[in-house]
Amino acid sequence: MRIVFAGTPDFAVPSLRAAAQYNEVVAVYTQPDRPAGRGRELTPSPVKREALLRGIPVLQPENFKAAISRKALRALQPDLMIVVAYGLILPQSVLDIPVHGCWNVHASLLPRWRGAAPIQRAIEAGDRETGVCLMQMEKGLDTGPVLLAQTTDIDANETGGQLHDRLADIGAQVLRDGLGLLRADLRPRPWVQPEDGVTYAHKLDKAEARLDWQQPATALAAKVRAFNPWPMAEAVLAGERLRLHGAIALPLDHGAAPGTVLQAGRDGIDVACGEGALRIRVLQRDGGKAITAADYLNGRRDLAVGA
Template sequence: MRIVFAGTPEFSVPCLAACRASGAEVVAVYTQPDRPAGRGRKLTPSPVKQAALDAGLAVEQPESLKDAATRERLAAYAPDLMVVVAYGLILPRKVLALPRLGCWNVHASLLPRWRGAAPIQRAILAGDAESGVDLMQMEAGLDTGPVLLERRTPIRAEETGGSLHDRLSQLGAEVLAEGLQHVLAGDALVPVPQPDTGVTYAHKLDKAEARLDFGRTAIALERQVRAFDPWPVAEATIAGETVRVWAGRGLDVAHHATPGSVLAAGRDGIDIACAEGVLRVTALQRAGGKRIGAADYLNARPDLRTAR
């Protein structure tokens, strides 16, 4: 079986490895064009491109899949199956119809909940109890295709966007490997249409969402802090200084203070009043600095130690 793989970020790399380990032939890897990165804004290959080059695979980086020449080049690889994992480009109908077995997508949510670009972070923000990965047969709609296989996992109380990302990346590789094993053995996978109810959309993250509003509940802010670790990282003003908030815990503590005011500050953290409850900030970052614990921050802000 000839596979064309399409993916871009680190999330996709284990799935590329699963394709290579399956016994199928990965004839080409499609990934986004190199982008500027780092302080020098040097053009940098995507993690998938780097993994493909290390494996000696052919790499294609079109800006779009809409033009006829790009589709002809893809067709020349004669793929039986195209596997798409966080590629970042829309696949036109003509591309979806090219492979004999169509196109598969590994999506990091339990469809139809959280279709779209940021399902991992949206699940944490919403307080979902579980997440997972779906192996989906792609069609023209946005993440609307029937589900072939699914793996579920609980969202832990301390889960961050980064930790859930890493777990779902591995689960995605496992469910893809299972699907490929079935097809290579000649077993048909049964596509299960997504239900019409329970549809939600995981819109792309915006850095403006990182700002903490203490007029919200403490538990909502805790979820925001966890979901936005490692990007875009929550931001707040604490006693007049704007900082990035890397870790915090929502406490069910009654108070009559103005939201945003510091109630207490010590080695355990900095307690900030919310509309309901208290957010205890335990790790933060000053402008131009690095991530530090609350105790180290208070060494530089002794004025907060007396706050009550």
């Protein structure tokens, strides 16, 4: 087979390795290098770095609107194009080029959580399970028929980053299984996504990370998990803005105003919410590193109440 791979972030790297297992990847498409870091130097994507390590040619068009971009893809004579978190919506004129069309590795159990941030939205919503779908791409946003899927439970304390890494590996395995079937001329049988249960995982916005103590503690704890490591939940506590790395919800009937520190000690800092309380366990001050609540209280003796 002649495979073309399109992907950009870390999530796509295990899938690239799976696709390249038998040296069938003839080219890799990825987003153009972007400024990153304090120096804002142009930085290649994780997928580009992996491709270069493997000696695979890399192409980085801004999009496929220009005929020359589609011509370059057609010249590769791809049997299959694999798309994993590429960052571009492919037009039908591109989807039609490979012999077997385009496959997408998507980190949710479709049709739930179509869109850009399925991993974080699943945790934020309190979902108990998620998974990965291998989908035959069509023009709509994650609307294509599903070829293969694998389900996994979401751990009660799992962060967005931890689930991201697990699903990246699961996605690579699902893709490996699909490619094995295709090589054996046993093309996976697609099933059309149902209309019921469609939800959209909208792109993360940094403004969402600001916690509102008026909300229930369970919702805030889910956000802390979902937004770790990015954009990272933020909250104002006793006049100081903090980034929250770890917190749990407590079913307390406190009667205090939201935002009130109920208890602060070795176990954490308990803050009154609209319903229940949020126990902050790991946090970060501006310009600092992540520390335990106990270490933070060493410099905030004024907060040590009920310890």
